Amino acid sequence: MSTAVVQEDLVEYGFRRVIITITAVLCALLEIVDTTIVNVALNNMRGTLGATLTDIAWVITAYAIANVIVIPMTSWLSQQFGRRNYFATSIIIFTVASFMCGQATNIWELVAFRFIQGLGGGALLVTAQTIITESYPVEKRGMAQAIYGMGVIVGPTLGPPLGGYLVDNYSWPYIFYINIPIGIIATFLTLTFVRSPKYGNKLKANQVDWIGIFLLSAFVGSLQYVLEHGQQDDWFNDGTITFLSVVSLLGLFFFIWREMTYEFPIVNLRVLKDGNLRIGTVMCFILGFGLYGSTFIIPLYTQSILGWTATDAGLILVPSSITTAILMPFIGRMIQKGIPQSYMVAIGFFIFFIFSYWMHIEMTPDTGVENFFWPLIMRGVGLGLLFVPITTLALSTLSGKSIGEGAAMTGMMRQLGGSFGIAIITTFIARFNQEHRVNLISHLDPAKTVVQERIAALQRGFMSKGFSYDVALEKAYKVLDFGVTKQSTVLSYMDVFLYLGVLFLLCIPITLLIKRSKNKVSMSDAMH
Template identity: 80%
Template sequence: MSASGTLQNDDLVLYGIDRVIITITAVLCALLEIVDTTIVNVALNDMRGSLGATLTDVAWVITAYAIANVIVIPMTSWLSQQFGRRNYFAASIIIFTFSSFLCGNATGIWELVLFRFIQGLGGGALLVTSQTIITESYPVEKRGMAQAIYGMGVIVGPTLGPPLGGYLVDNYSWPYIFYINVPIGIIATLLTLTYVKSPKYGDKLKSNQVDWWGIITLAMFIGSLQFVLEHGQQDDWFNDHVIVIVSIMSFVGLFFFIWRQLVYEYPIVNLRVLKDNNLRVGTILSFVLGFGLYGSTFIIPIYTQSVLGWTATDAGLLLIPSSLMTAFMMPIIGKLIQKGVPQPYLVAGGFLMFFVFTFWMHNIMTPDTGEEHMFWPLIVRGFGLGLLFVPITTLSLSTLSGKSIGEGAAFTGMMRQLGGSFGIAIITTFISRLSQEHRVNLIKNIDGANAMVQQRIQGLQQNFIAKGFSPNEALDKAYQLIDLSVTKQSTVLSYMDVFMYLGLLFLICIPFILLIKKGKNKVDLSEAMH
């Protein structure tokens, strides 16, 4: 780091109560962003009911937020330079807070999706900028402690989201999962304007130097691709002309985005850093990690509420042991890496553990699966994720140096978030398609001429007659009950398939670890801040 850079950092260092306040502010903002990524998962069923949405439609509440995050994260550094870190950070909090209020007041699913997208644009800056602020507020010799404090906040966020969302949904209503952001956001804004400092950046880019085409093509590529993933199944994929048009838009957006970033003097995203082999492999691993992490966090609350009939609170509490196991593993993995344990072994172990988790879940899923059946598989999930977070990041950045570390870190973060968007979209598509296939196959096995089937129908009919229904009404209700049973069983089978496919994806990725070259074990995270 240059002398000027060191001086700049010294100007930003805080002491005493000021540093305590700025630490609380930064961690609070990071928590706002992370909690809001997971808090909505347990409220999706209630949103579906009150807004009259399908499972595919309501998934956009999550994916719209994720898409906005992915678009804005690579631009955070440039935006901070253009407007000043304090101003940009405060504006992001205000956008996040106001859009949270609008989300709570949404009266339709697509209105909610729009406000969630805007919320994601504000939230995208919170996580990245919070880490930068808290790092630069501490002197160099205490930045390890700063990262530990920030890391604990990041770990607590996913743990708090589901149970907090469940409590608010069960005791109030789903809009309160957004309203809770408003008072916290107001406090964070006031603290930011009072205590956060802006470093002295170089000259701002002129308006004709801004990579507007890069921004437009990035948004065009990601947004169009997400639309295809979400609506392909229900619109019969490429038999629908809209899907074909949007797919072409996505491909064109990707092509021109890559071309623009490679030829423009001031690119919004530096693609040249991907020449590093470890980073290329690391971005793939980060994508798969996001796919499994956000995909499993999405699918478990939906399964427990829609199939098992659990409350939102119970569905949220189910995920706590897994999150606590991940938090427990993080410092242990950090120490192992510092002692020289090869990261590829840790990553391979993490992928293997995640496969064990999905295979276990595949085997225990029934319409009557209880909490006691899922406890240990979820512990294994937490153990596996603990093995993946830090090692994948350090592996990705291990052969980079200087400014490239920050650019590489942005890529891994972006790809992890994008992997989550793909995971949720593809999982909802698979559940829909596989449920239909299993239902058709199950109905084929119900032969009205079969003695056992007739006996089952007659038994149900007699039960309804005993409750006061006429023979015809009782027969209709018996058929309805059998149909409901077939639907429920086909849904369970589709969830089983999805878990197996997730596990196989992680298993297949293990050979990629062999492509990673040995780099330095320790990555100076403070370099990634600049």
């Protein structure tokens, strides 16, 4: 059977296509919301489960490790088990694990079930993208990517406000229980409406690349741990971090060697010979860096510096997501009309630079909610112009099953970019904070009149409330110290946004390396 016929076999029309699109977007949304929904519930989990801050970080780390291990294997697993069966099984694993997370009675039970949830969830992202792509005729695939992109962009932003609301009004297990009804509906719709492409012969058990799976897990798992825990464990001064860094490097080296020489690789790295895909994976990494990095830093700043609630901190990102969602269909149409995606990507990077620089200017210890609105609208426009054009560009010169393998590669790089982004931003905040604190304290010379007057005024204030002379003086110094800490933290956030903006600005010349595809962007027959 020719590729074209297989393609047409999978194209859906009318009601069926609407249902398949809703199912796939719902599953992608489920997976991505769960990467950020726990962020605002960590304090409550610590109290209930009696966990330390280091222990509770594993709730995020375990999920991310499982995600990044599974994503590059999705193309291969789909071919082995049939896409519909694999997709439905992944939803069931994700849903059951969500229920078990809510039932967990100690921290390590929760971490184990989060890992299993991540194994089910990682498959949902790339498989959903392929199902949507193949359900639309070739000329409408830019629009298909725009619809999928809405879920991927809105997801990380939807997590914190939804999690905040559930934690504030119910309790933390409900952030997992909310997945159960959606998972049941998605499983039913998948088994009823989604169809699998016809694959060639499946591999026998002795042909399965078990060594590749082990090396990939060692590389990604170790790297993810190093990134998540490096800063709090003092990087290479910690034996575990040093050991796992070596494991990660060796794992990467032997994984690349294995996949390039084995006849049936678990991840087909040869697909990276395509120049556009190579550039696309780099851009997806940077997109993940910006998307997850800014989603991480804004709630952190609003809660720790401005004193907002978890719900309010999450809601601030909603206008940005709505802007992206509104833009997506228009960008899909622009791609269909043949407007070069490289132009859109270059403009998107520049707009993201404007957003980052604007945030750098606006941040103070008492910035008002109104100061965030327009910069975050710019963020929404920038992400809209980056997500779909980068994805379609990366896959535009591929054909056949290489498209599915390329999609898995871009998905993995976006997730890794997010992990790198959060880890590097956390490290930079800690380092910049120390530098700014030292600089600010050096300017607080007790011999200066203005400093003496400030301390005396604070002391008088505390004495008027009944504190003794010595206690009031001690409290005055503490207030001054708190002010320095707050100011140095704000300055470190400002620095991070400035460097994030420069990173995006430096990406614009990379768009010049992109080759124009002779064909219309076609992400057809993925994973065949």
